[in-house]
Amino acid sequence: MHPIARLIARHAPKPLRPLAYRFLYRRLMAEFALDPALFAGRRVLIAGPARTIDSDLAGLDPGRFDLVVRMNNGLDTPIAAFADNPYRCEVLFHSLTRDARPVTPEHLRRAGVATLVHRVPKRSVFLRTIAFLDRLDPATRLRIVPVDHYDALSRSLGGYSPTTGLVCASVILQALPDTLxxxxxxxxxxxxxxxxxxxxxxxxxxxxxxRSQGHHAPHREAGVLMTMVGQARARGVTVMLGQAVQEAAERIAERERAAEPMPRRP
Incomplete structure (x- = not known):
């Protein structure tokens, strides 16, 4: 699949890489763009990486969901609540960076990943998408979240980089699943x-x-996510938040309110 594009992505000299990624993104972006229909009308479970995942899953039956979605190192992190397959993951959102553990065909097959979604924060990173085709399991589709979506999220966060989790949740909420x-x-x-x-x-x-990295803005992400959840619910989507998710969002909102300056008296 795309042998010439893969050669360009892997071997383009540094001075030519800007031309390479512009050419490949323009030619192939539409083919690799994630289709929201993957989630529309489906029952979707996003399993995030916080230590509260087990308590959040209590009372839920993962077997009733059509798709389990994870991110980054979630690919090889077992979850006991997924009794049939602790690594279950039909859709994996991944940064494909060195900050995460390597994605291997063996782990993709073990988890049952049908779609790997590369979080592409800028067009130049699309070269990494194409180069990754050489390491992709044949049973797994490779897709991207278009850069425009990432940019819009970043603007809503005041210029901060959205986490893979927020990118994932925003894409699925906008796709209007039956249940999330x-x-x-x-x-x-x-x-x-x-x-x-x-x-x-x-x-x-x-x-x-x-806080020290200054890359993400968790307090802003909480507000953005809760706004998106409200919008999706208004459009008929059943959105269930784990107890720890709800409590964390409320704690952050309370801290934000406490930090607001008191209004001046007239």
Whole structure:
């Protein structure tokens, strides 16, 4: 599939890479763009990476969902609630960067990944999408979230980079699934679930790391996500939030209100 494009993506000299990615993005973007119909009218479960994922899933039957969606290291992070296959993941949103563990054909097959969605923050990263075709399991489709969608999310966050989780949730909410359950997100108020990324030893470690990097804006993401959830519900989508997701969003909203300056008296 696209052998010439793959050669260009892998071997274009650095001075020619701007020309290469513009050419490939213009020619192939429409073919690789994620079709919202994948989620429309379906029952979808997003399993995020927060340590609260198990409690969020309590009371839910994953077997009743058509699609389980995960992100990044979720590909090889087992979840006990998925009894038939702890790695179950029909759709994987991934950054394809060195910050995450490598994606292997073996892990894609084990999880049952039918669609891998590359989060493309800028057009130049599309070269990475095309180059990854060489490592893709034949049973897995490779798609991208168009850069325009990413840019719109970034603007809604005041210029901060949206997380893969927000990109994922926003795409699915806009696709109008029948039902969407969002579990395992606390907007970095807690550390990751075991085996996802063990660099942080405590919730405080996670919060401090994200603040120091200054790349994401968790407090803004919480507000943006809750706005999108409200809009989807108004359009008839059944959206179920894990208890920890709801509680984290409420905590952040309360902190934001407390930080607002008091109105001046006339």
């Amino acid at each position: 359950a969002i579990c395992g997100f606390t907007f970095f108020d807690t550390r990751y679930v075991a085996h996802y990324d063990d660099a942080d030893r405590s919730d405080a470690d996670t919060a401090q790391r994200v």
